[in-house]
Amino acid sequence: MDLYDNLRKGEKGAWLSIGAYLFLSAIKLGVGFWGGSEALKADGLNNVTDIVASVAVLIGLRISQKPPDDNHHYGHLKAETIASLLASFIMAVIGLQVLLNSVKTVFNPSLEPPSPLTAVVAFFSALVMYGVYRYNLKLSREIKSSAVRAAAYDNRSDALVSIGAGIGIIGAILGAPLIDSITAFLVGLIIIKTALDIFRESVLTLTDAFDEEAVESLSVVIRRVPGVLALRDFKGRTHGNVMFIDLTVSVAPYLNVVESHWITEEIERKIQKVKPNCVVLVHIEPDYSIEEDEEDG
Missing domain, CATH: 1.20.1510.10 (Cation efflux protein transmembrane domain)
Incomplete structure (x- = not known):
């Protein structure tokens, strides 16, 4: 609706x-x-x-x-x-x-x-x-x-x-x-x-306060999305009966645009399944520590 x-x-x-x-x-x-x-x-x-x-x-x-x-x-x-x-x-x-x-x-x-x-x-x-x-x-x-x-x-x-x-x-x-x-x-x-x-x-x-329990439960959902290496930042606020969430997640640096976009869509889908009245904005950051670990290996 x-x-x-x-x-x-x-x-x-x-x-x-x-x-x-x-x-x-x-x-x-x-x-x-x-x-x-x-x-x-x-x-x-x-x-x-x-x-x-x-x-x-x-x-x-x-x-x-x-x-x-x-x-x-x-x-x-x-x-x-x-x-x-x-x-x-x-x-x-x-x-x-x-x-x-x-x-x-x-x-x-x-x-x-x-x-x-x-x-x-x-x-x-x-x-x-x-x-x-x-x-x-x-x-x-x-x-x-x-x-x-x-x-x-x-x-x-x-x-x-x-x-x-x-x-x-x-x-x-x-x-x-x-x-x-x-x-x-x-x-x-x-x-x-x-x-x-x-x-x-x-x-x-x-004053843009956000429920700590909601942060914890949604953070678990986000980290379980395939391709998400880490949840860097999580910000949330509510406007009436609508929840706005801003996220920053790190992914592998060698992913192309299509693969990264799929991850953002999957995060949005997972969150909106739990919180239907929710607007999600996901920011993707490459995790270059993976390349460093591969070079060290």
């Missing part, structure tokens, strides 16, 4: 998230105000901010589909990672807001119990967002998209927020409003941890 086909597929996940957030935020805010639930209203506002994050992911995927130009020789694939980074910032802000609101409610508990309908809406929202999370997670693994994976984790966080809101509402109905605050605090911590994980992965990608 073409790389840009994967990016277009990723847009489906972003549109699904946007649609779900629009639907749920309207219901939560409406029922929250009607039923007198601060937790549900906060959850609804949380989904409003999630719409912004999903739009950012969608824009990142759209920009990633632009072909290379004079200023971007490798294309615009890193726009997807930048979208993930932006999503992590928004998630972190939401998590801090949840923590702050939970602490405030400890000192200013609500005296009027909310309507039971608000709890039903909260748990219904959690089920919807869990379904969206499963879909986006599966899609992100299929197309190997960091932005869609970030959106999936955001969906999961929102499902947890809704569960926390539902538990807190039930606690308030039963006369124990402190449960609302404790649950909201724990959910806030989960959201912040998820945001930090996405932030760390995005920063590593944007």
Whole structure:
């Protein structure tokens, strides 16, 4: 499958998230105000901010589909990672807001119990967002998209927020409003941890970090290619869901151009068999130590 086909597929996940957030935020805010639930209203506002994050992911995927130009020789694939980074910032802000609101409610508990309908809406929202999370997670693994994976984790966080809101509402109905605050605090911590994980992965990608395990496994594959005497240099980086690898290998100095070219093609084929979304550039260097060894012999 073409790389840009994967990016277009990723847009489906972003549109699904946007649609779900629009639907749920309207219901939560409406029922929250009607039923007198601060937790549900906060959850609804949380989904409003999630719409912004999903739009950012969608824009990142759209920009990633632009072909290379004079200023971007490798294309615009890193726009997807930048979208993930932006999503992590928004998630972190939401998590801090949840923590702050939970602490405030400890000192200013609500005296009027909310309507039971608000709890039903909260748990219904959690089920919807869990379904969206499963879909986006599966899609992100299929197309190997960091932005869609970030959106999936955001969906999961929102499902947890809704569960926390539902538990807190039930606690308030039963006369124990402190449960609302404790649950909201724990959910806030989960959201912040998820945001930090996405932030760390995005920063590593944007700073051209490369997985050491991938280097070791691919190095073994390269050294096993017939004609490769040594792997002199290995550099790798990722742009969105695409991996770029630059190699320098040494071969026998008496090989002709056709034989050397065959080695480069075989290296590319072997690597792309392991890593399909991969662009490989191989530089061939002659190993003159072979001639010296033959002369000494």
